[in-house]
Amino acid sequence: MEIVLETYIKGRGVWMVTIKIIFNSIIIIFSSILGYVFGNIYSKRAKNLLDLQYCMHVLESEIINGNSPLPQALENTSIKGRGNIAILFKEIKEDLIDNKREDIYDSFLLQRDALRNKYAFTNQDIEVFFYLGKILGKTTRNDQEKNIRFILTQLNNHYIEAEAEKSKNTKLYRTLGFLVGLGVVIILI
C-alpha cells in the first residue's frame, strides 16, 4: 500500500496530492450535506404533522373540558403540546393579545411563512391549519368540537400520506446527494 502511495506521490508532488484530496473531500461532503438536508424535508413534514395532531388533541381537550378562554387554551396547548410545533400556538396567542386582533384568523395568517419553511408543510397542510383559525373561538362549543374533529381527520390523512412519502424519499435523497458528489469527484479526478 505504501509503495503504491509513494509512486503516486512521486509522480505529482505531495502538495498537489494533499490539495486534491482536500478539494475532493469538500465536494463530496458538500454534496452529501445538500442531499441530506433535502431528504430531511420529507421527514420533517411527517414528524411535524404527527406533533400537530397531538397538539390539536390537547387543544380540543382544553376547549371542551377546561373552561379557559381562548388565549389561555392556546398557552396551555403550547405548554402541554409536543415537538417543535407547540411553540406555534404560543406565538399565535401572543400575536392575538399583543396586537389585539379582532379575528384570530389574522394571527394564523402571519404564521404562513413559518409553516412553510420551518415546519416543511405543503400548501394543503397549511390550508387545513388555517381552517382551524377560521373556526376557533367563534361558534358554540359543540360546533367547535365537530370542526376540530374534522380538522383532525384531515391532518391524519395528510400525515399518512406524508409518512409514505417520507419513507420513500428521505433515504433516496440522502443517498443521491452522496452519490452525485462521488460521481462529480470521479469525473473531475
Next chain:
Amino acid sequence: MEIFQIVGIGIIATILVTIIKGVRSDFAIYVSIVAGVIIISMIIKDISFIISTIRNLSRIADIEITYFSTILKIIGTAYVVEFGSQISRDAGENSIAMKIELAGKIIIMTLAIPILLALMDLILKIMP
C-alpha cells in the same frame, strides 16, 4: 522496469473489466479499450525507436526507401486492424470483427500491389 508496470496495469484492467461486467456489462468494453490504449501509449516510444533504427539500417544497406515504407504501412495496418477486431470480438460481435479484418486484408493487398508489380518487372527482366 517498464514491463512490470504494463503487466500490472493489464492485470488490474482485467479484474476491473470482470467486476464491471457483473454490475453493468456495457461499460466493460470502455474499460478494456482504455486499458489497451494506455498500454500502447506506454510502449509507443519503444516502437518509434525500433522503427527509426530499422530505417537507418535500410538506408545504410541501400535498399530503396519505398519498400521499407510500404512494409511499415502494412505492419501498421495489421496492428490497427487487430486492435479493432479484437475489441469487437471481446464484445461478442464476431461478424463486425470479421468485417474489420476483411477490410484490413484488402487494404494490405492494395498496399502490396506496387511491390508485386515491381517483382513481376524484375522477374520478366531476368527471364529472356
Next chain:
Amino acid sequence: MDVDLIFKIAGIGIVTAVLHTVLAKAGKEEYAYLTTLVGIVIVLGVVINLVSRLFDNVKVLFNLY
C-alpha cells in the same frame, strides 16, 4: 494518459450503475435511464478522444497518412 484514467472510467461506470439502481428502486425509472445514458455519453466521449489520439500517433509512427 495515465493509469488513473482506467480507474476513472471504471469509477464512472460503477457510480452510474449504482445511481441507476437507486433511482429505479425509488420508482423514478425515467431519471434512472437518463442518468445511465448521461454516464454512457460521458465515457464514450472520453474513450473516443483517447482512441483518436492513439490512432493519430499510430498514423505518424507508421507513415500511414
